[in-house]
Amino acid sequence: MQDFYPSRVSDKPQITKRKDPVIHTDRRLDHEAPLSKEQLDFYEKNGFLQIENLFSEKEVAAMQKAIFELQDSNKHTQSDKIIREPDSDEIRSIFSVDQDDEYFKNIAGDERLLKIVNHLLGSDVYVHQSRINYKPGFSGKEFNWHSDFETWHTEDGMPRMRALSMSIALSDNYIHNGPLMLVPGSHNYYVSCVGETPENNYKQSLQTQKVGVPDNDSLKWLVEKGGGLSVATGKAGTITIFESNTMHASTSNMTPYPRNNLFMVYNSVENKLLEPFSGAGKRPEYIAVRKTTEPLGKETVLK
Amino acid sequence: MQDFYPSRVSDKPQITKRKDPVIHTDRRLDHEAPLSKEQLDFYEKNGFLQIENLFSEKEVAAMQKAIFELQDSNKHTQSDKIIREPDSDEIRSIFSVDQDDEYFKNIAGDERLLKIVNHLLGSDVYVHQSRINYKPGFSGKEFNWHSDFETWHTEDGMPRMRALSMSIALSDNYIHNGPLMLVPGSHNYYVSCVGETPENNYKQSLQTQKVGVPDNDSLKWLVEKGGGLSVATGKAGTITIFESNTMHASTSNMTPYPRNNLFMVYNSVENKLLEPFSGAGKRPEYIAVRKTTEPLGKETVLK
Numbered sequence: 001m002q003d004f005y006p007s008r009v010s011d012k013p014q015i016t017k018r019k020d021p022v023i024h025t026d027r028r029l030d031h032e033a034p035l036s037k038e039q040l041d042f043y044e045k046n047g048f049l050q051i052e053n054l055f056s057e058k059e060v061a062a063m064q065k066a067i068f069e070l071q072d073s074n075k076h077t078q079s080d081k082i083i084r085e086p087d088s089d090e091i092r093s094i095f096s097v098d099q100d101d102e103y104f105k106n107i108a109g110d111e112r113l114l115k116i117v118n119h120l121l122g123s124d125v126y127v128h129q130s131r132i133n134y135k136p137g138f139s140g141k142e143f144n145w146h147s148d149f150e151t152w153h154t155e156d157g158m159p160r161m162r163a164l165s166m167s168i169a170l171s172d173n174y175i176h177n178g179p180l181m182l183v184p185g186s187h188n189y190y191v192s193c194v195g196e197t198p199e200n201n202y203k204q205s206l207q208t209q210k211v212g213v214p215d216n217d218s219l220k221w222l223v224e225k226g227g228g229l230s231v232a233t234g235k236a237g238t239i240t241i242f243e244s245n246t247m248h249a250s251t252s253n254m255t256p257y258p259r260n261n262l263f264m265v266y267n268s269v270e271n272k273l274l275e276p277f278s279g280a281g282k283r284p285e286y287i288a289v290r291k292t293t294e295p296l297g298k299e300t301v302l303k
Numbered sequence: 304m305q306d307f308y309p310s311r312v313s314d315k316p317q318i319t320k321r322k323d324p325v326i327h328t329d330r331r332l333d334h335e336a337p338l339s340k341e342q343l344d345f346y347e348k349n350g351f352l353q354i355e356n357l358f359s360e361k362e363v364a365a366m367q368k369a370i371f372e373l374q375d376s377n378k379h380t381q382s383d384k385i386i387r388e389p390d391s392d393e394i395r396s397i398f399s400v401d402q403d404d405e406y407f408k409n410i411a412g413d414e415r416l417l418k419i420v421n422h423l424l425g426s427d428v429y430v431h432q433s434r435i436n437y438k439p440g441f442s443g444k445e446f447n448w449h450s451d452f453e454t455w456h457t458e459d460g461m462p463r464m465r466a467l468s469m470s471i472a473l474s475d476n477y478i479h480n481g482p483l484m485l486v487p488g489s490h491n492y493y494v495s496c497v498g499e500t501p502e503n504n505y506k507q508s509l510q511t512q513k514v515g516v517p518d519n520d521s522l523k524w525l526v527e528k529g530g531g532l533s534v535a536t537g538k539a540g541t542i543t544i545f546e547s548n549t550m551h552a553s554t555s556n557m558t559p560y561p562r563n564n565l566f567m568v569y570n571s572v573e574n575k576l577l578e579p580f581s582g583a584g585k586r587p588e589y590i591a592v593r594k595t596t597e598p599l600g601k602e603t604v605l606k
Contacts, residue, residue, distance in 0.1 A: 138519050142555060175478040176532050181557070216441050220559040229479050229558055251554040252445060254484070255532055256523040 003277050005161075007154050007192040013215040014192040015222075020161040022047065022187060022243060024122025024268065034115040043120070047187030047246035050232060051239045054112055055168070060237035064170050066103050067132050067260060070094060080284065086141060091134055098130040098264065108264050113166060114297045116241070121162055121268040124295030128152070128163055128267035134260050140178050140253035144213045147186070148265070149244040150193060151212050154278035161187075162271040163244040170260040173233045178253035180240060183219070185226035186247035191218045196278075214247065222247055269295050306580050308464075310457050310495045316518040317495040318525075323464040325350065325490060325546060327425025327571065337418040346423070350490030350549035353535060354542045357415055358471070363540035367473050369406050370435050370563060373397060383587065389444060394437055401433040401567065411567050416469065417600045419544070424465055424571040427598030431455070431466055431570035437563050443481050443556035447516045450489070451568070452547040453496060454515050457581035464490075465574040466547040473563040476536045481556035483543060486522070488529035489550035494521045499581075517550065525550055572598050 004019050022044045030037050035049075043049040055063075071091050074082055081100075083093040098108035107113075108127050117125050134140075148165060152158040173179040191214040214222075223229060232240045242248065244265075253259055267273075272293055276283075307322050325347045333340050338352075346352040358366075374394050377385055384403075386396040401411035410416075411430050420428050437443075451468060455461040476482040494517040517525075526532060535543045545551065547568075556562055570576075575596055579586075 137523070142557065145557065174532070176484050176534050176554075178554070181479050216559070220440070223559050229477070231479050249557050251479075251481070251557055254445065254448065254552050254554055256519070256526050 001159065001274055004159070005149070005153050005190050005192075006277070007150050007190075008195055008211065008278050010192065011194055013194050013218050015218055016190050016192065018161060018188045018190060018245065021122075023120055024162055025119050026122075033119045034112075035119070043241065043243070046182075046184040046226075046230070048182050048184075048230070048232070048240060048242035050234055051241070052234060053237070054239055055237050057237070060170070063107065063168065063262060064236065064260075067134070067170055067262065070097065070101065070132065071134060085139055088139060090136055090139060092140075093131045093133050095129070095131045097132055097262075098127050104130065104132075104262070107168075107262065109296045111297060113239075117164065117166070117266045118297070120164060120241070121266065123162075123268045123270045124297070125266040125268055126293045126295055127264055128158070129265040131263050132260070133263055134258070135178055135253050136258050137177075137253065137256040140259060142178070142252045143250045145219055145247055145249040146213055147191065147245045147247050150191070152244065154212065155276050155283055157274040157276045158244075158267065158271060159274055160271050161243070161245050163265060163267040165242050165244065166264045166266065167232075167240045167242075168262040169234055169236050169238045169240070170262055171258050172235050173238070173259060174255070174257060175231060175233055177255045177257040177259045178250050179259065180232040181249050181251070182230045182232060182242060183222045183226050183247040184228070184230050186222045187243040187245040189222060189225070190245060191215075191222070191247075219247065266296075267293075269293060304462065304577055307462070308452070308456050308493050308495075309580070310453050310493075311498055311514065311581050313495065314497055316497050316521050318521055319493050319495070321464060321491045321493060321548065324425075326423055327465055328422050329425075336422045337415075338422070346544065346546070349485075349487040349529075349533070351485050351487075351533070351535070351543060351545035353537060354544070355537060356540070357542055358540050360540070363473070366410065366471065366565060367539065367563075370437070370473055370565065373400070373404065373435065374437060388442055391442060393439055393442060395443075396434045396436050398432070398434045400435055400565070401430050407433065407435075407565070410471075410565065412599045414600060416542075420467065420469070420569045421600070423467060423544070424569065426465075426571045426573045427600070428569040428571055429596045429598055430567055431461070432568040434566050435563070436566055437561070438481055438556050439561050440480075440556065440559040443562060445481070445555045446553045448522055448550055448552040449516055450494065450548045450550050453494070455547065457515065458579050458586055460577040460579045461547075461570065461574065462577055463574050464546070464548050466568060466570040468545050468547070469567050469569065470535075470543045470545075471565040472537055472539055472541045472543070473565060474561045475538050476541070476562060477558070477560060478534055478536055480558045480560040480562045481553045482562065483535040484552050484554070485533045485535060485545060486525045486529050486550040487531070487533050489525045490546040490548040492525060492528070493548060494518075494525070494550075522550065569599075570596075572596060
């Protein structure tokens with residue numbers, strides 16, 4: 001299989017153009033989309049889109065309650081699916097919540113979300129990864145700049161750019177509590193990163209990503225090309241959709257305000273995983289490589 | 304001498320009320336001030352104030368040039384006045400620029416600045432500390448929450464709250480490149496911090512402050528009391544004045560955009576330093592304890 005997006009194979013970084021559509025449904029079918037033309041244009045151009053009020057206040061409140069119940073019930077759980085802060089025992093992420101929990105399974109399959117995702121990816125989809133991120137006040141650490149696709153491609157064997165992330169804010173995201181920063185337009189370029197992938201790299205990279213991080217010059221180039229940086233603020237319930245290859249990061253949270261979200265990655269059923277392109281071993285199923293790639297939305301889901 | 308603001312003496316944090324005015328000139332003399340009533344009200348209530356366009360574009364451009372000339376000429380200088388990043392050789396701060404450099408001395412004594420400072424502090428003033436902060440793109444580290452007064456009081460022997468900081472932005476401060484975060488109204492409360500002051504603490508604290516940092520509960524209380532956090536963004540040339548006891552911090556700068564500023568602390572000549580209240584040794588003159596406390600503005604300064 002040809003590697004359309006090589007990375008971690010050279011000691012020099014390289015920027016190449018994206019080889020896949022951003023919106024995989026023909027734009028002549030915009031009128032069938034659950035998004036407006038303006039929203040589709042924005043997503044295609046910038047590589048991300050924010051949507052407010054898709055969920056009701058009641059639904060958002062229920063999700064907020066549910067993530068803390070899950071955190072509480074896992075306080076003392078020893079599991080690879082539970083990631084803790086580098087310098088404390090606080091839970092930073094819980095993975096695979098759409099598989100292990102009926103409530104979050106239903107959210108992942110919510111038809112309002114699915115209609116959007118199906119349109120953008122132009123096919124049926126399945127959940128490639130899901131997690132809850134807890135960024136408690138005072139102690140949430142920063143995430144380095146990265147393209148998710150770079151990791152999914154090299155470490156998980158995702159062949160093409162036909163996936164997206166959906167983040168549902170479950171606390172208010174201010175400009176000061178470590179919100180998501182995105183480089184507009186960066187999804188149109190692929191930065192081949194420097195460095196080889198260590199065996200079991202995911203264990204390290206979930207705490208502090210060091211491999212698959214773009215070099216400063218490439219990032220600077222992308223930011224200049226995109227005309228700046230965008231910061232995804234918004235009240236709890238706001239949905240941020242970003243394309244698999246959009247460069248993003250977040251600073252630490254030094255404020256008393258927590259920053260929590262529910263995070264789901266959808267992949268097209270036409271884009272199923274192959275062998276990892278990095279030559280490193282596969283990451284475990286709970287992070288990425290699902291046995292089940294049955295398309296979502298074919299059964300009735302609860303509301 | 305009575306210690307009105309004890310800190311670092313108990314193993315429990317404590318919040319007490321401010322015992323000094325915020326604006327030291329009688330408010331009945333507002334009409335004599337170089338600031339509007341709205342500006343004075345804002346400063347008194349929040350503990351900080353931003354002013355745009357006080358300097359001309361030409362003046363700002365000259366300052367921007369001057370700070371890099373100084374950085375370049377000190378590239379290989381070994382001096383206590385030059386602080387470098389914890390994990391690289393890049394210059395993070397140069398201290399005492401108003402004493403060592405004629406150009407920056409003139410800025411510190413600029414009569415537009417002095418008129419404001421004299422009014423707010425209600426007396427003649429001298430420079431307690433000056434420095435240039437360089438926060439280069441990608442590598443500027445975070446500054447923990449702190450009240451400057453807490454340090455100046457315990458480590459330098461500043462008796463009362465009758466000083467202020469003036470930061471002149473010399474690059475555009477965006478919401479995303481590690482701008483100053485301030486807790487509105489926090490200047491009205493004094494947080495007695497926990498922990499003793501190690502000998503030569505300043506050497507550590509200029510890189511990463513660990514002593515004199517408020518506990519999380521006190522900070523949370525202040526933020527709730529103040530109704531949130533403020534972020535001091537603004538284009539190059541914007542001046543941010545903040546009261547000596549205003550709680551502030553900044554996150555790391557992960558963006559390609561630098562964040563540089565010229566920073567001067569003015570103290571009232573009625574508030575000259577005594578022995579440090581912490582019992583620790585005095586910090587060196589270049590950081591704080593000036594031999595010269597002659598009031599500024601008595602000689603003609605260049606423009």
